[in-house]
Amino acid sequence: MKTSLPLTIDNGLGETLIFQKLVPEPDGDRLLVENFVAPGMGPLMHVHHLQDEGLTVVKGRIGYQILGEPEQFAEAGETVIFKRGVAHRFWNAGDDILNCQGWVKPANTIVFFLSAIYAAQRKVGKLEPERFDAAFLITRYASEYSLPSIPAFVRKVIIPTTYRVGRLMGKYRKFANAPAPMGK
Template sequence: MTYNYPHTIENSIGEKIIFLKEEKTNSDDKVFFEGFVEPGCGPTFHTHLKQDEELTVVSGKMGYQYFGQEPKYLTAGESVLLKRGSTHKFWAEGEPLHAKGWVSPANSFVFFMTVLYGAQNKSGKGQPETFDGAYLTTKYRSEYDIPEIPSFVKKTIIPFTYFIGRLLGKYKNFKDAPTPVK
């Protein structure tokens, strides 16, 4: 799937991303973005299994945390590199957050986040709409993980929901979705 940059997405829970550009090199590619997060908002614990992510605070205060560790905080001009495979989350601490960053390799990141924000908008909460969430969680399980989802739900409920969604024709709008990285 191809996007025209800048490409802006916004969810109903206080997060906005403007994807600025994608740069390809001989060995990798990066997608650059700006993010805006309302106080107390930010993604749940998640893991990019195939990608590194760097965030630099432009304004505001960002809290971030690796799973099982104490929270840390960054202010304007400070950065954090979140290595692939690290389970982490971040949020706007006390005031609106404006950050810049990149993800590398880009893989399906722009598509995944666009569909995720759309699914959150459908549900009106942080948890995505059921069928779109099942699609993303099943189709892109080799790239992304949400460790707070119980194992039984990941292995049984979500694949069953995905199957039902396929039977009901819920995923026709994803026919041009990028192939997941194995």
């Protein structure tokens, strides 16, 4: 599944992400990104199992946290790096729109995955994405991304059950051309 860049996605809840371009590098393409995040908004605690991520604050104040560590903050001109496999979250810790420029490396399926998550959030108008779409994405891309903030019972029972029911109901036809997960 080939996506032309730049591509702008918006979850309708205060997060806009622009996938700007792919920069070929010998050890994997680097995806250049820019985000605009409303005060108090930002992704849940999450893990990129196969990717590093870097964000440089252009305007505003970013709050960020590594799982199990205290919250930290960065201002305009400062850069935050999240290493692959490390659970992290970030949010707009200021009163105005947070703007960051950054990268994800290697790009892998991140454009598809986040585009589908944002679309599922827009569908229901909530941070928690539409349940069937979320179950599909979390299940299919488990080797690449995870959300440690989801309770174990939900991860081990509810999501797999929802995924199976969704398959039986034919809810995943729209994902027929979804890219294969990496790392399998």
